[in-house]
Amino acid sequence: MKKSIERFNEIIREKKLIDVAISALHWDLETQTPKKGQELLSDVVGYLSSKSYGVITSDEMVLLIEELKKKREELTEIEDKSLEEVEREVDKLIKIPVLEYREYNELTAKAQGVWAEAREKNDFGLFSEFLEKIVGFQRRFIKYRGYEGHPYNTILDDYEPGMTVEKLDDFFGYLRKELVPFIKKIKEDGKSVDGAFLKMDYPENKQMEFSKFIAEYIGFDFERGVISESAHPFTLNYDKNDVRITTRYIRNMLSSSVFGTIHEGGHAIYEQGIGDDIAGGILGEGTSMGIHESQSRFYENVLGRSRSFWEPIYGELQDKFEALRDVNIDEFYRGINKSESSLIRVEADELTYSLHIMVRYEIEKALIGGDIEVRELPRIWNEKMKEYLGIEPSNDREGVLQDVHWSAGLMGYFPSYALGNVYASQIHAAMKKDIDVDEALQNRELYRIKEWLNQKIHRFGKLRKPEELLKEIAGEEINAKYFVEYLKEKYGNIYGV
């Protein structure tokens, strides 16, 4: 029995080492690999992915799982949950033929470079044949793996255990019902808000310095992390001692780097806060993408776009950028919260953000369901943008090509962002019972907030499922009411409606 557990842990460790190598190659591919070097590194990713697959789905591992399942009562809590998690993963993988899995991983490693080029050149055609193949793989994989209800449910569950199309249709229905009329009211009756100063001249090197400052300020630990640049900001965790984030510096768009950094910083703080007892093991990372996004969006929006957050540090920002010299903190606060229908998701305000997610959710659902095809995407994207946000992109770069996710095979991920917003509001409500959040921000005591999150969420990693965490913290299941109330109060004040 002891032998089996040891061997089980050894295999997990071996998989971890291979997966870290894969992560390091992805990091390289997305931040610095030269154009003509992408193919080789993509091949390496494909090769190592098949090795990682082979290690975790080996006959030995399958037998070990069966053996350990019979003796559950002898396992510690961590061993027991690790077993559950491994079984979940093996079950998912073992149904997919290894050669297809390898081909798929090589494809997505390459597709990210192609997507970046297509986006750069505003050429959907360049990317579409890759996307068709990716969608083809996804549809096949779901068939291999099986599904209940809608086929999209299978991949939804990968990012948010227990989530289904049925629940999401309700969820988005509620948000639409509450938010669309409110947004309309603001448009018609709200005061005007000026955000033009955020699009003045902000030299890249100064943005870079400020990004480092703000990451450290919110609690990102540079002894255990790196910040770099990429076309689309992301976070990559090797383990709690090495968590990488990227941002992007656009000269006439300060918000992009500042809020991008705070957002990815929130993800990174989650991963850096994993408990030592589970670090490096299969439970040693964020429990779901929805909870992950709750952390990033809590830092980005609930904290980062609050007045209290900027009070102690706005002077430092102002000193750095000429363009802010005559903008006072109230104008700044209103500017960073200006709400308007816009084209780019990552730069959307909190109020309209969920509508961007709705566009993606409906497209993914239909793609996976086989109701639409890849070549129709630019048209459908634009139609949906028109329908929900009232505006239409004039090119695919600002439309269907804007996000990296599909090129990386991350279908089923987008709903996490909307769930994250909703979780974040519930967590915020609970936190306020223990901490005066505004006071902590005003006193530069962000460590108090981080420690609360470490204690209640981060340290558990995958030891607790999303619903368990939420029950413990908020005393109830997911409930979008808090989010809607938060938005109505905040934007009601800003726009005077």
Add this chain to the structure above:
Amino acid sequence: MKKSIERFNEIIREKKLIDVAISALHWDLETQTPKKGQELLSDVVGYLSSKSYGVITSDEMVLLIEELKKKREELTEIEDKSLEEVEREVDKLIKIPVLEYREYNELTAKAQGVWAEAREKNDFGLFSEFLEKIVGFQRRFIKYRGYEGHPYNTILDDYEPGMTVEKLDDFFGYLRKELVPFIKKIKEDGKSVDGAFLKMDYPENKQMEFSKFIAEYIGFDFERGVISESAHPFTLNYDKNDVRITTRYIRNMLSSSVFGTIHEGGHAIYEQGIGDDIAGGILGEGTSMGIHESQSRFYENVLGRSRSFWEPIYGELQDKFEALRDVNIDEFYRGINKSESSLIRVEADELTYSLHIMVRYEIEKALIGGDIEVRELPRIWNEKMKEYLGIEPSNDREGVLQDVHWSAGLMGYFPSYALGNVYASQIHAAMKKDIDVDEALQNRELYRIKEWLNQKIHRFGKLRKPEELLKEIAGEEINAKYFVEYLKEKYGNIYGV
């Protein structure tokens, strides 16, 4: 037969993919891994090294080698030489126990971070226990592998096939006999040369811009390469389509980044010039470290420190840096060729450089031979510097801790630098028969020089041994006479002796 060759190539490809992953991790470790993340990535390097070892020394591979050796006449030239190279490598590895090999690779991956810290803190004690272990491994590995004559011969041969202590003792003896009196004469009778302007204020970001410019100018292809920063400049080749170089930017030391970039650029141009017929295979890289250094030092010194090189571009350099405003090209040329006894090898001038190598050669020979111990190194280093160069470092940072090599286990490598100088002069003499090198430089036609080197050296990779290349190019074996003549003419002119 065809099956065997296919399988042989598959195994080589598999090893290549693992080795590229290892290279990518080394790149990350040396350019950006956060402090506390180094341990995990080092473990991954150790794990993958043992996999690479396992793949190439597998029973299957050993049998394939035996089988293919019996049918040599059926192999193409590339297959035949690949077989020879694989056999050489397998022979070397198979005698080392796999666990020790893995432990050694984990150790050197970690040791590089420790060395960087020790150097930063000027604390040899921090690094010495790692170095002791590395030397212990090296001594044991040589015992396992066997040796003829001096034990150091075994590792010399790894970097320069056929090189021995006996030959090197002669070689360095000749250089010492010719150069020491010449250097003395310059010191005593030479005109004075001013290099102080090179130590004025050169902002790092502008050095960075110029490094990119100069790398491209000499022929480095950025579509197939990256330039980054590290404590010690180095070149890392994944394959011909992805070759990475680093440099370092020191505010009051222009030469460090400029000539560091040209030096590493020379290495990179070699690797980017590998022929398509051998690219990605086991023959698809530089044939020996001596030939590699001949390329880097040819670019750095023979070209990069010539007057003709700077004539067309000195104005651009001058425009970039205030500190050069009143320095004319003749003063610049003399300044970058100022010869003086100095402490740091990578910043030494061409004339005294070989003496730096001699210090390292003698220390390595004695360390490997068991004649001295690691703890004695700071003292011995300083004594030898005093003896050969007449100066003594006041701290280990500028002494025994200055080079990365030992922390990476690269013992036996240093002599390559001196051999490289000598090869470079022979190659230069041959090139001048085909091309007017000065004219090419003056006309910004560096592609003509690159193409000549591509044609005569680069494209062959490991298909030709160093002595074969040299015979074909220069019509004779290694001959230090050209190097000594080159130095005497160049420095005789500059110093008027």
